[in-house]
Amino acid sequence: MFTIQFLPSVRDSETVICPRCTAVQYPRNACVRCHCRLGLEYLLLKVSTQTNSRTTTDEKQLARSIGSLLRSLRRRRGMTQSQLAVRSAGSVARTYLSKAECGHVLLPLGKLLPIAAALGLSAVILRFETVASRPRHPLNNRS
Numbered sequence: 349m350f351t352i353q354f355l356p357s358v359r360d361s362e363t364v365i366c367p368r369c370t371a372v373q374y375p376r377n378a379c380v381r382c383h384c385r386l387g388l389e390y391l392l393l394k395v396s397t398q399t400n401s402r403t404t405t406d407e408k409q410l411a412r413s414i415g416s417l418l419r420s421l422r423r424r425r426g427m428t429q430s431q432l433a434v435r436s437a438g439s440v441a442r443t444y445l446s447k448a449e450c451g452h453v454l455l456p457l458g459k460l461l462p463i464a465a466a467l468g469l470s471a472v473i474l475r476f477e478t479v480a481s482r483p484r485h486p487l488n489n490r491s
């Protein structure tokens with residue numbers, strides 16, 4: 349199952365720079381110095397923990413989740429599907445974008461990145477965690 353959630357920050361130690369007064373600070377809604385909006389948002393798209401091969405149901409759910417996200421971001425920016433298709437450097441037709449927003453097709457990464465840039469996203473962050481990659485702390489055996 350896939351879930352989408354907007355987050356205030358990617359990690360606790362992240363800092364951002366205010367575009368107006370250049371104050372370095374931890375992310376929040378407004379700058380601590382000049383009180384202008386920072387306009388930062390982060391999205392968490394959780395992928396199911398199943399490591400089996402992808403099922404048709406999982407792929408359809410992912411397509412619906414990404415489509416819903418695209419529609420939400422496009423509407424928040426006050427854009428039509430036609431405008432987004434043109435701004436994405438012709439990488440996707442409006443009709444294909446409509447199918448993606450409805451969750452009927454799963455867009456490949458080559459089409460998602462130009463759309464993300466057209467929506468004004470500055471970065472796409474992928475974080476991978478595995479149990480084996482987490483550091484283990486040795487026990488202190490003092491005798």
